[in-house]
Amino acid sequence: MTSAAEVTWENTIKDYFTAKDVACMTPRGVLLDSYDYVSNQQHAQAIYIKVKSGAMPIGEPAWTADKVQTFFDWVKAGAPKGNASATS
């Protein structure tokens, strides 16, 4: 079942990662601007552990509990990509 408020990569998750996050992590092989990378279950788990613990993002405010939970729920839902041109 798909609700109108479904959280997707395009409508929500990609905006969780800042340009700074991408700049810091891309050289380390953690591709936070890549749906294919982040939606991988092992990569998503590693990201989740870091943001939940507050170890990442270095130098930026820790993710709120809501944001961490939304990321977790998105992964659990199969990491829907969504439509780049969708408005909802």
Ligand code: HEM
């Ligand atoms: C939400 C944003 C971020 C996420 C999800 C994230 C995720 C991760 C992950 C999964 C690792 C482990 C990589 C590995 O073991 O191969 C890591 C390591 C690292 N990240 Fe990030 N990162 C974020 C933001 C940042 C930022 C903004 C910086 C720089 C200011 C940064 C600097 C580092 C450094 C120096 C390491 C290696 C040392 C360590 O593991 O603590 N990261 N990050």
